[in-house]
Amino acid sequence: MKRKWIWIAPLAILGIVLFGYLGGEFVMLLWNWLLPPLFGWRTLTFWQGLGLLALCRILFGGWGGSGGGKGHILIA
Numbered sequence: 478m479k480r481k482w483i484w485i486a487p488l489a490i491l492g493i494v495l496f497g498y499l500g501g502e503f504v505m506l507l508w509n510w511l512l513p514p515l516f517g518w519r520t521l522t523f524w525q526g527l528g529l530l531a532l533c534r535i536l537f538g539g540w541g542g543s544g545g546g547k548g549h550i551l552i553a
Contacts, residue, residue, distance in 0.1 A: 501527030 505526030512518045521529070 497527060500530045504530045 501523050503526075505521050505523050508526060508529070509520045513520055
């Protein structure tokens with residue numbers, strides 16, 4: 478059982494870092510592709526894109542967990 482944890486912890490850390498990098502890069506590229514030409518807004522750096530991703534996650538995504546169906550629309 479202990480051998481399993483030897484591989485899970487480094488892979489989890491790598492996954493978190495990879496998600497952060499790809500998420501920040503995606504937000505930055507999407508922002509810079511759409512908003513400056515459409516509205517004349519300034520472009521974002523990678524760190525601003527990562528901050529925007531974190532802010533949107535906090536404001537709109539919650540922190541995970543069960544949530545009790547919060548945010549889901551029930552169609553009967």
